[in-house]
Amino acid sequence: GIPAGSVIVTTPQDLSIADVRRCVSFCKALSLEIVGIVENMSGYVCPNCGQRVDLFKTGGGKALAEELGLALLGQIPIDPQVVISGDAGTPFAAGTPDLPAAQAFAGVTEKILALDGKVVGNTKTENRSKENHPMKIAIPLANGRLSMHFGHCEEFAIVEVDEATKKMGETELLSPPGHEPGVLPRWLHEQGATVIIAGGMGQRAQQLFEQNDITVVVGASGDQPEQLVSAYLSGLLETGENICDH
Numbered sequence: 001g002i003p004a005g006s007v008i009v010t011t012p013q014d015l016s017i018a019d020v021r022r023c024v025s026f027c028k029a030l031s032l033e034i035v036g037i038v039e040n041m042s043g044y045v046c047p048n049c050g051q052r053v054d055l056f057k058t059g060g061g062k063a064l065a066e067e068l069g070l071a072l073l074g075q076i077p078i079d080p081q082v083v084i085s086g087d088a089g090t091p092f093a094a095g096t097p098d099l100p101a102a103q104a105f106a107g108v109t110e111k112i113l114a115l116d117g118k119v120v121g122n123t124k125t126e127n128r129s130k131e132n133h134p135m136k137i138a139i140p141l142a143n144g145r146l147s148m149h150f151g152h153c154e155e156f157a158i159v160e161v162d163e164a165t166k167k168m169g170e171t172e173l174l175s176p177p178g179h180e181p182g183v184l185p186r187w188l189h190e191q192g193a194t195v196i197i198a199g200g201m202g203q204r205a206q207q208l209f210e211q212n213d214i215t216v217v218v219g220a221s222g223d224q225p226e227q228l229v230s231a232y233l234s235g236l237l238e239t240g241e242n243i244c245d246h
Helices: 014-029 060-068 080-088 100-115 183-190 203-211 225-233
Strands: 005-010 033-039 072-075 135-142 155-162 167-174 195-197 215-217
Touching: 005 014, 005 060, 014 033, 014 060, 014 215, 033 060, 033 100, 060 072, 072 100, 135 225, 155 225, 167 225, 183 203, 195 225, 203 215
Parallel strands: 005 033, 033 072, 135 195, 195 215
Antiparallel strands: 135 155, 155 167
């Protein structure tokens, strides 16, 4: 059967895409398989003439799925009948199967049912042993606290965590190599880092970390490494605006 997992839903706008990246990072940090991405509000199809209008742009979900190596499950257009059916408590797709939005919903369902336990995208649920692969969380530091600008950090705290018990082990302080494009993600991957908590980080850097199998959490506020890790493990880490999104 299909394993427990999550379906990530986004709308096409850039702001929504940025928020959804954090959802993806959260799922990966919890080793929760991501089934795929659905782009909701993907245009509006006029019920009278059939003309499609892209009210909120289109293609953002598709681009994000390609960027993260995840399956695009479908692009669902806006249809007022969805709201009417929801308020009435009746299945929208079953009652109006010929409408474009109903066909899109059916396509999403068919793709999920077709998985039948297969691994989707690059979520890497390969049954690895947590005991043999401990979580290591990297924190860029300046003056011993979280550096608010990732590229300006002086050193990295690498905090080892027992994934089974969520208890912190040793904290290692390391001096990074030169801050050239692509160097830090590879270097932290070599150190065994699986998560990085940052104040601000540009989109390109985030992509490079994802490519090196490191989950990115951005928008954290300056604090001691152990406090940040503790809040992250308990699900209480507060994140705000990515102040270095360039």
